[in-house]
Amino acid sequence: MPLSMMKSGIRAAMLLSVCLAGRTVWSEEVQLTVQDVPQPLAAAVKQLETREGWGITYEEPPDRPAPKGSITLSYDVTDATRTDARLQEEVLTRLLAQQAGKEAPRFRLVQAGGLWHVTPEQGSSLETPLTLPRQERPLGELLRLLCAEVSKQSGTQVELGRTAGLPLESRVTLEAVTREPARAVLARLLNTPPRRAAWTLRTQGAERKYVLSAHRIFRLTGGAPGPVPSK
Structure with a gap:
């Protein structure tokens, strides 16, 4: 192989390496x-x-x-x-x-x-410990049940608000829980693969009741969001 062609090949390989490295550290x-x-x-x-x-x-x-x-x-x-x-x-x-x-x-x-x-x-009201039997119901029913239990046990009224993008009629299973924080129960209920959802809990009205609003998690800039890794 002529020396000039060999040098050209080396330069091309070096440029490719730089491009790949740049993509890695972007x-x-x-x-x-x-x-x-x-x-x-x-x-x-x-x-x-x-x-x-x-x-x-x-x-x-x-x-x-x-x-x-x-x-x-x-x-x-x-x-x-x-x-x-x-x-x-x-x-x-x-x-x-x-x-x-x-x-x-x-x-x-x-x-x-x-x-x-x-x-x-x-x-937060969602730190209220809950004890519930195992049950299979539509997601919407379970969310309303959870709000009612938090209201009963904490003495603070919590109502279900908007549920953007959630299949409320889909039947899901809530495993039995014993004195587990409502936040953990809710997180598990809303995050059954492949569904991922989060929520806001806000006060409303003069009586200062809470409204729980849940929604699907979407990454608007493109790509599918991945789960939060465990530590």
Whole structure:
């Protein structure tokens, strides 16, 4: 083989290696911003869910909703790290730190049932322990049953609100539970493969009842969202 052709082949191989390496280490810097909106943490959580496909629930504090405010957060993500629980935890922890302030309620991050839960530090109705027998019913009936049990055991009214994208008529099985937190039961009920869903829990009306709204998890920027890895 002529020397010139050999050199051309070496250069082509080097360029291919650089391209492949570049594809491997490709990353995107994401700028997440919510400006002067009510409950900015809830708005930022929704942005993260629809952009990255992460399963994140949001539970409003029992005393008062968060005041109007703004949040700005940047992070780097790749296709590989998008499904990494360590990156998700880091981003969400930084997000919660943005909520610190004299007038802002405090939140904590909990991982359970394949979801991340942004929940008030002072507690939530969904921490109420439930004891239920094994039963097979339509999903909608089980969700209403769970809300009724939480209301009964906690003394705080919880009603089922919107259920976007969920097959309420599909029959599902709820295994028996004994004094298990309602949050864990709900997460398991809503996340039966291939279905993935999250929720918000918000106060409503002068009587300060809670409305539980559940929804399918969609990644709007493309691609199928993967489950949150266990630690």
